[in-house]
Amino acid sequence: MTTIDALAATLRTVLGDERVISDRQELRTYECDGLAHYKVIPALVVFPHTAAECATAVKACVEAGVPFVARGSGTGLSGGALPRADGVLIVTSQMRQIVEIAPQDERAVVQPGVINLHVTRAASPRGYYYAPDPSSQQICSIGGNVAENSGGAHCLKYGFTTNHVTGVEIVTPDGDLVHLGGRAPDAPGYDLLGAFVGSEGTLGIATEVTVRLVRLPESVRTLLAAFPSTDAAGAATSAIIGAGVVPAAIEMMDALAIEAAEAAVHCDYPQGAGAVLIVELDGPAAEVEAQFVHVERFCRDNGAFEIRIAADDAERALFWKGRKSAFAAVGRISPDYIVQDGVIPRTALPEVLHRIGEIAAERGVRVANVFHAGDGNLHPLVLFDDSVDGEAERAEEVSGAILDLCISHGGSITGEHGVGMDKAKYMPRMYSDDDLDTMQLVRCAFDPRGLSNPGKVFPTPRLCGEVPGRHKGAHPLQEAGLAEVF
């Protein structure tokens, strides 16, 4: 009996036959997440229903020395939930109980498999909602959101997942159940909750999540403004933020992204636009009305040639339909594409967009830009045709060059999609060896055996005994060039 067979037998005893998959054909369903160009068929897939079952599954893996990878809905875009061929995929999507909706404390408690939008559905009759809204919010799960620290269009005003999680129960990589944070906004001791959120399954698996609920705004107003160029739309964005207005969202799409959205969902955006902005304000009616006038003026002053104001929820939904379907829509104008995810200071927008255009032109690659303009989180869509020799490689090059551009402008290699499998190789472009070693030391503190989602996030995974940094040599003063003191 192989190790995997023995482990499968153990897990069947604990979880029941129907919640352990080992059939090769059935396993294939789980070979990738939303980043479909990496594919690995896992050795086993299991579905815990409770924290105790999840802990038991992890302990069984540890006992067998088998790596494990947690997966929620599998919508991630960085390959964070890519399985291991020699490992177990622990799928939390059946842990979908909403444990508590407590509007009086502005909190909800949910299991990790609960769908993002379902938290809002459960809370909205009480006048509250869950603010972080990835484009995939109809299908992505809270557990996955926690693992990747997911963002969304409205994170400009409301912050990322990490700003909305106040407590988690986790299964550590050793199979212990531990609580980090709680209901209060700021627990004593180390804030390990912050380190856990966004750790992409490398520090353990969330089995229960306490999130903040936000009061539904009294008023929401949305406008769509068409500009001759991304420069003009960028200038309007800077003017709005520079004036101290913080809209719930400022989203930009360039001409190619608009073309794709029109082809897919017929959203009827203004014709001839070099860029559109969707600006949404929410809050108390008095504030929204007053600020809306400013936003409209900033758009006109910066060259908007058409401004539409959503008359009702239906029109508002139509504005958003084009934006939220933009990634998928690109499939209408290109057989293949890479969704990139970089961040730059907002003030660098015009310069970086120009340079992206130049890089794309130099390599003969088309790049559509759809992004959270308000916080400088770019999503360039690099188009290619995998059936044409060399196109995939050129697209990959352009994609990497765009990240370098973000870094050289003081930005970051990922805004909200995570590092996962896809961007581990770029980490040394942002961090020094000492910086990465410091992260690895924490990794090793949680997971000395390296079994919890190995191969993700870090560019050169090492055995934990090999990580230098805090444990290094005996003569620190000599290292500091002060040997002459002795």
Next chain:
Amino acid sequence: MTTIDALAATLRTVLGDERVISDRQELRTYECDGLAHYKVIPALVVFPHTAAECATAVKACVEAGVPFVARGSGTGLSGGALPRADGVLIVTSQMRQIVEIAPQDERAVVQPGVINLHVTRAASPRGYYYAPDPSSQQICSIGGNVAENSGGAHCLKYGFTTNHVTGVEIVTPDGDLVHLGGRAPDAPGYDLLGAFVGSEGTLGIATEVTVRLVRLPESVRTLLAAFPSTDAAGAATSAIIGAGVVPAAIEMMDALAIEAAEAAVHCDYPQGAGAVLIVELDGPAAEVEAQFVHVERFCRDNGAFEIRIAADDAERALFWKGRKSAFAAVGRISPDYIVQDGVIPRTALPEVLHRIGEIAAERGVRVANVFHAGDGNLHPLVLFDDSVDGEAERAEEVSGAILDLCISHGGSITGEHGVGMDKAKYMPRMYSDDDLDTMQLVRCAFDPRGLSNPGKVFPTPRLCGEVPGRHKGAHPLQEAGLAEVF
């Protein structure tokens, strides 16, 4: 030559004679921080001016096997900067350069010794300010704020220090210079920045801090409302927050706290009040005006018998003067007092305040309540006379009972003052052994020798090799009660 003498000689070579103190009388200046009932005279005090000097000082301590404690302005209230008799106190108060004010990116970069209020002073001519505002903001330093994750009256709306720091350069407990976070709101990899902020000097020393700047509000309005009781004031608070209004601050003082403030600063609060609320709204003028009407109504509806609205900045300053001087003012009505710092869910305010009153009456101790009502962060001031036998012990008992009360209502043992020396013993009341071990594992990853501010935060410091948890035994399934599976 003793170890300390040799270390002093080394440090003098690096820092110069005038920046190394070893004279017993001079050392006495540094024997405590703001929590003056613990006093320890350090073996040495040093004043680095640069990150490199700070790293060198740490490396020298590590080389000598001598513990070290970082200190900013020394205004902390939990004994987090209490020296070690056998250790070096590394004082960062001379690292006070404002490196950069960059309003276009909403960031400032400062050295750790920069005074909190000086960041705002430097940024306000450009239309920005630094939001976290401890009552000690005129003297406390940003480095200390980072260490303790300091709060303040306006953190209700704006969040704590951890919500305003986007990057730090630190000297690790091994003396390496490492960068955590950066300018972007959310860096890839682990969010160790969050773990560092509030780690009270146990994970290293911040040598440069990048903070968010917030736009100065267009409008600020402040009211002072007098209520017959803390119950009534608590109900008004709940009504305001429950309606979705988020004031910049909602502060409450009870009758005894008002008496103390009147005695000290003659703030002329309404006579006969069982409690006063100070409510401040800020933001766009339209929003503030509209919400102010609601706030006033909620106060009246819940029994406010006098409401004053600040006519100008002078009157606004007067409202705040009573509140901000309340801790010190208590010295006018009691020779000694303990400032407690607990958190409860806002909805539990009336019940907890009643119970505090009962506990105080049972033990014959007076307790004045001054607190951030909006976020349920209590600051009970437990009054006693140290010259009367047994009073100090009874005050300490009441103080501990109040913390138990906070915990039993789902709250926390510290809202903003930190754990430090003072509350380490209470940590097991909030956390399981597994939870604390998880924190200690991170501590040991950073500081395997246990030299960086030892004895703080953790109730039972252990040698790092002794910390169980993620490194434990070989049969996790047996531990989980599943031995029969094998």
